[in-house]
Amino acid sequence: MSFNERPTTSKDTSFDSFYTEVKEIEKRDSVLTSSQQIDRLLRPGSTYFNLNPFEVLQIEPSATVEEIKKRYRTLSILVHPDKNQDNKDRAQTAFDIINRAWKTLENDVTRKKCLDVYEEAKERTDHMIAEKKKEASKRE
Structure with a gap:
């Protein structure tokens, strides 16, 4: 152990466990239905949440452009207004949010x-x- 390192504590383990749980929830949420994805993108506070295009597309910042494009296509089909006739206005807003995130990330x-x-x-x-x-x- 170097001078700056300290032994792992239960707090470190708790944080790691918490972080792992958050990532599992994010992974689970990435397979939401179209109406759930629309709700996710339009929930209270979404104005700030949607500033992060990686969060909008539910993809890691380390993702390649091809992975980003694939995820964009999946989500855009899911929330497309033509596929959500009963919720067309909200679907259009969600679609625009996803499109804006893609446009941001496709540009180097x-x-x-x-x-x-x-x-x-x-x-x-x-x-x-x-x-x-x-x-x-x-x-302590």
Whole structure:
């Protein structure tokens, strides 16, 4: 163990378990029905949630353009207004959201900007978690 490392605590294990559970929920949600996908994209707070095109398309930032395209096609067919006649207005809004996410990620420049924002947010979050763990270990 190096100088900066510390032994794994039950809190670390709990966080890892929590994170794994979140990823499993995301994976489960990726197979929602068309009406469930429309609800997911239009739920309260979706204005902010939908700013992240990776979240909109339910795909990892490390995905290739081909994987992103495949996911876009799957979701766009699922929420397409023609396939959701009973909910056409909401379906059109959801379809537009998915289309906007695809347009953002298919372009190399805008995809790189999204990845840069994602990486910065991840680094900040990792730093904040490390600081919280450090504070918690001082109190123990």
